[in-house]
Amino acid sequence: MSRLRERIELLARLPWAGPAPLTALIVLTLLLSALPAATAAAVGWLIDRLTGGDASDAVAPLSAYALLLLAGHVLIAVREPLSYLAEARIDGRHRAELSRLAASSPTIDALERPEIQALIRTARADPESFMDGTPGAGVLAQLDLIGRSLALVGASLVLAAYAWWPVPLLIAAALVLHQLRWHEGVQRRRVWRHVLGPSMRADMWSDALVSPAEGKEIRVFGLGGWAIDRIDGHLRTAYDPLWPVDRRILGATWRQLVAVLVPLGIVYVVVALDAASGGASIAVAAAALVAGTGVFEAFDGAPQATINATTCVQAFTRLRMELADGKAVQREKSTPAGGPPTVRFEGVSFGYPGSASPVLDGLDLEVRPGELLAIVGVNGAGKSTLIKLLAGLYEPTAGRVTADGVDIADLGTAAWRARLSVVFQDFVRYHLSAADNVTLGNALTAPDMAAVVGAARDAGFDEVVSRLPAGWDTPLARTRDGGVDLSGGQWQQVVLARALYAMRTGAQVLVLDEPTAHLDVRTELDVFTRLAAHRGSASVILISHRLSTVRRADRIVLLSGGRVTEDGTHEELIAAGGTYATMFAIQARRFQRGFDDRLEEGELT
Known part of the structure; x- marks a missing residue:
């Protein structure tokens, strides 16, 4: 019953092929399913006329037989490209659904898990080995199976015209053959499932x-x-476990030979002896023999495509359950209009799976509207984790993050992120034009070139654009025609312009996680000064390892041990003589000795 349900689930995807290809494939399948019985009847008709003594009477059956052979070749030739088109459409729809599913996950923690990546690898319908399958191939295999079943009925009717007893004998034997092949495919799949990692x-x-x-x-x-x-x-490591399985399968091939030769041999011998003794005409015997072969051909299709496709669909189903598709959308609420919200971390704790201790442990922090807040701390203090929690990419294991007193989880990720713009430390370098790289800061609205130019000017990227071969239309990748590559510092200006563009088009909270780490101190100071001047009423959260830069912030907090341990202005923290004052003194001495303190040196982050 489970196997039948899996086949029905595959067939449910058949309409994805499109109305025209689907209609054509169904018609071709019906015509091909009629060929075995028609061929058997034509052979019997031909032999009957040939044994009748007048060769001229054989012209019609011979022509019919030839036309059937020709029709078979033509139908298969026409079906091949149609099958390719239908399979491509079904697989394309499946991949689109998989991409939509992955993108709809409100957080990224699940995508970081190895087992989820293994499910994506299995479900993505992008074969990289003979053990990888696609839903398209499996769906068409089910359509082909329906055609073979109809062919089986037709061949059985022709065979039953001779005698009824060969029909159940050959069908039972063909089912045994099909089951043996199915078991082989399952054995291979069972081994392959455990070697996806390598x-x-x-x-x-x-x-x-x-x-x-x-x-x-x-x-x-x-x-x-x-x-x-x-x-x-x-x-x-991946393929070696398959070879013993294949050797066992090869050694058991004799069972398939027995399943074919014994029942067919019985039918052929009985029919031949009957014809020789005059119990049946040669024409009837010939038709019976051809029909008997047709019964076996109905089960001749290899089941591996179905097994692989079923595995692919099952992985997709499990992935949908793991990612809780649509969880964020179900809780969407309208976002109240107004200025930047008051953001609070209220007793927030968070730990990564497998980690012995939490990264954040009961953290309390308030980001006031319109404030420029700097967050500092040594490596591993949890600064980037805090930002991911603020963006809703992780969910706290305890506590909550609120905006104007409302949990951001209850606001809904889409509504909350529309008010938020983030420049991550590990930002993405999109192989798109310079303009597209900036407008991706707010992909939900129509591109606004005036805002693009203004954001680039505020980020200091306008000078770079003026030197690009095609200006804003220049692809930022050497792999694209007419494209160029940028330095690390120039790319940071791109992503900073991307964030500032988001602010110009509606974002109210700007988060900068090491936005200028690859720039020298003076350039970073210039960018930061312009950022402070052009942020408008937006709140800005800045993470930087250079304390000479963050000293200009309205407020500075120091993270240590998963909590805020120091909070105040630069002058207040220096006067307090705590960890921040010590870190600032160390960096000041290094700068005086000529060290640039770029992020690559990795002392503080």
């Missing part, structure tokens, strides 16, 4: 070898051979 790691190194970013280090450090050895090792 296969994914091999894919990672394969991508690294052809990636320009990783390619620099691979070539400079001479890692090519080492990476290839890693790929080979991972592939052996």
Whole structure:
């Protein structure tokens, strides 16, 4: 019953092929299903005329037989491209649904889990080995199975015209053959399910070898051979467990031969002897023999496509349950209009899975409307984690984050993020034009070039744009025609302009996680000064390892041990003589000795 339900679930995706291809495929399937019975009847008709003594009488059945053979080839030739089109559409729809599902997850913690990545790898319908399947192939396999079943009925009727007893014998034998092949496919899939990890790691190194970013280090450090050895090792780990299974399957092939030869042999011998003794005409015997072969051909399709497709769909279903599709949308509320909200972290705790201690432990923090707040602390203090909690990318394990007293989870992620703009430390370099890279700061509204130009000017990116070959239309990737690459500092100006664009188009809270870490001190100070001057009424939360920059903030908080341990203006914290004062003194001495204190040195973050 479970197998039938899985087949029905695959067939439910058949309309994804589109009305025209689907109609054509159904018609072709029906025509092809009629061929075995028609061919058997034509053979019997032909032999009957040939044994009748007048060869001229065989012209009509011979023509019919030839037309049937030709029709078979034509129908298969026409079905091939239609099947390819239908499969591509079904798989495309499936991949779109998978992308929509992954994007709809309100948080990213699930996507960081290895088991979720394994489910995505299985469900994405992008075959990279003979064990990877797609829903499209499985759906068409079900349509093909329906056609084969109709062919089975037709061939059985022809065979039953001779005698009824061969029909159940051959059908039972064909079912046994199909079950043996199904069991083989399940065995392979059961082993493959446990070796996805090594296969994914091999894919990672394969991508690294052809990636320009990783390619620099691979070539400079001479890692090519080492990476290839890693790929080979991972592939052996993935595929070696399959070989014993295939050897066992090969050794058991005799069972399939027995399932085919014994029942067919019985039918062929009995029919031949009957015809030889005059119990049945040669024409009837020939039609029966051809129909008997047609019964077996109805079960000749390999079940691996169905097994692989079912595994793919099952992974998608599990993924949908794990990601709690639509959870954020269900709780959406209208966001009250007005200025920047008062944001509070109220007893917030958070720990990563597998970590012995929490990153944040009962943290209390208030971000006042229109305030420029700086957050500092040593590596691992939880600054970036705090920002991800503020953006709703993680959910607190305890406590809550509120905006004007309302839990941001109750506001709904879409409504809350419309008021928020974040520049992450590990920002994404999109292979798009300079203008598109900036307007992605607010993809929900129509692009506003005036806001783009203004944001670029405030971020200091306008000078870079003036030197680009095609200005704002220049792709920011060498892999694109006419594209260029930017330095690390220039890319930070891009993402800063992206955030400022979001502010110009409605964002009320701007979060900057090391936004200028790759810039020198003077350039960073210039950017920060312009940011402070052009932020309007928006609240700004700034994380920076350079304390000479954050000293200009309205307020500075120091994170340590998962909590706020110091809070005040720069002057107040220096006067207090605590950890912040010590950190500031160390950085001041380093700067006096000529150190730039860029993030790459990694002392503070």
